[in-house]
Amino acid sequence: MNTYEISIPVFEGPMDLLMYLVNKNRIDINDIPIHFITEQYLDYLNQAGEFNLPLGSEFFEMAANLLYIKSKTLLPQRRQDEEETENPKAELERSLEEFRLMKEIKSRISTLMAEEQPYRTREPAELKQETFNGKIPLARLNAAFLALYEELEPPPQRVLEKEEYTLDEAVQSLRQVLSTRKKMRVHVFLGMQHTRLRLAVSLVALLEMIRVGRVLLEDTETGLYIKEIA
Template sequence: MIDIKLDKFQGPLSLLLRIIEKEELDITSINLAKIANEYLDYIKNSENILPERMADFLLMASKLLYIKSKALLPYLFNEEDEGEIEDLEKQLKMYKEFVDLSHKIQKIIGKKRFSFSRILNKNNRRFSFLGDYFFPPKNIKQDDLKNSFLKILDRIEKEDEKLEEETIKAEVSIEERISFIKNLINQKIKINFTRILKEAKSKTEIIVNFLAVLELSKQRQLIFQQSELFSDIYLESDREENL
């Protein structure tokens, strides 16, 4: 933050604001236009201005403007005006948080790593992110997951083609498979994820089963367990969610 040079004060803007709020300095003697001009000159002469710095200045400058306006025209202010300056402060703080998060996301993208591990909190049975703790083996390729899924599809026996007979296949809805998986899991403490896929009678049902499992996980009605990388995945009912 730049130093402000006035007739009765010299130092950072944040210090000026604190002094005025403590009523150690008369706000009516402060030239706010001069402060704004000094900041504009500072921006013009600086190559890179961080957005959070600009947000800080806007917050402090708006407070100074509010305090001075209230001192000069007290009869124009009420309790609602007090809330407006607080709302502005919250908005600027939120803006700063977004800027900080955008920088973090930019660093993550720069690392070109888009996979992160998660652990299950045993106390509240909720997942939490660990950050950069996912270290796949060097021999694992990007298409391995896709190839594994295709192998499962190939295990389904191909239906005999009947050229002379036209059959109408009943559509399987995700809602039906969700209900099926719920009943299946409620009958056992754990169930192998591969078994659910094998329960399907066609490739379409495999896909629908897969989507149903994802939907139940999204709704936090079941949890996944895997002892080690590429081992069998087991599904378990989240009892706290009352499947």
């Protein structure tokens, strides 16, 4: 007899799952129906359990948070105001908005890398062997990038000229900067980029230089530094 295989999507984390449910149901991210989204979230967890899909503790922590928010909405408005001034539902919506922005930035960086791929020359065999196997402090690197990305918001009603900035140009720029000093702060290097395109490409260039073993990151108490490997 023919058998039918049923599968459910796998998500990187609870925020990824929530964003999927928001998009699937075409929900306004700033006006989430907490009862509806909680039921669908719990339904996914139940299905994951039935199919033995491994879930991290953060999924169940989010489930508890959703149930808490749902219980708060059942209270009379006056009782809600008396218990706390911060709206947990609004906090969830802000977190989802930040997560959505992060996914857009990630998608943009992936697009830039794909566009640059045809113009990149093949790497020498000896360079390919110098791959980076350590850990990168992604949280601090991401914080520096996002802070500068928000500062570079283009003014409204401004006609922007077409801009081109290649990965090779960004790599060369980083090499020139490091040739004059032993190391420099990540925030300083990214702060030298004056547009969002240059900022994104420069971040990719930094990650590429780390990958091939030409630079490394030093996570110190005074900040995150880029250091050239001799």
